[in-house]
Amino acid sequence: MFDAGQVFTLVTTITEEDALQAALLSQDIQPLHLDRAYAERTDFGRPIAPGVLIVGRVAALLGTRLVDLRSHYVITRQFDMRFARPVFAGDELRIDATVSTWDEQRGHLRVNFEARNQENRRILSGVARLAVRSLAPVPAAAALADT
Numbered sequence: 001m002f003d004a005g006q007v008f009t010l011v012t013t014i015t016e017e018d019a020l021q022a023a024l025l026s027q028d029i030q031p032l033h034l035d036r037a038y039a040e041r042t043d044f045g046r047p048i049a050p051g052v053l054i055v056g057r058v059a060a061l062l063g064t065r066l067v068d069l070r071s072h073y074v075i076t077r078q079f080d081m082r083f084a085r086p087v088f089a090g091d092e093l094r095i096d097a098t099v100s101t102w103d104e105q106r107g108h109l110r111v112n113f114e115a116r117n118q119e120n121r122r123i124l125s126g127v128a129r130l131a132v133r134s135l136a137p138v139p140a141a142a143a144l145a146d147t
Contacts, residue, residue, distance in 0.1 A: 072135060
């Protein structure tokens with residue numbers, strides 16, 4: 001199903017609305033994310049996107065792009081990462097996940113991932129340990145009911 005070195009990619013743009021929604025949903029409402037005047041007084045000079053938003057985009061890649069969702073699903077078992085620099089509204093991110101190891105018997109997948117911005121500067125990097133599972137077949141009665 002997977003080969004070492006196989007790469008999966010997600011390209012995504014971070015918007016102000018994305019950052020606002022992530023801050024509200026995660027309850028990370030510190031002014032660094034939401035208040036331009038406050039953020040201008042920080043080392044960053046402007047609001048930065050909440051880290052949970054960027055982690056969420058990595059999770060989107062890992063959870064939806066690695067397998068055919070009609071037959072498999074992915075469970076995150078462990079997630080280790082390091083942020084290298086902030087993300088700002090308007091940044092376009094390219095997130096790559098590279099297969100490191102695949103244990104087909106156990107369904108264990110390890111990937112290295114990295115996100116880079118439009119200037120090809122690393123935003124974050126890390127390792128994810130995932131479980132890949134087959135979706136249970138649709139019961140025959142349910143399959144017939146759909147016809």
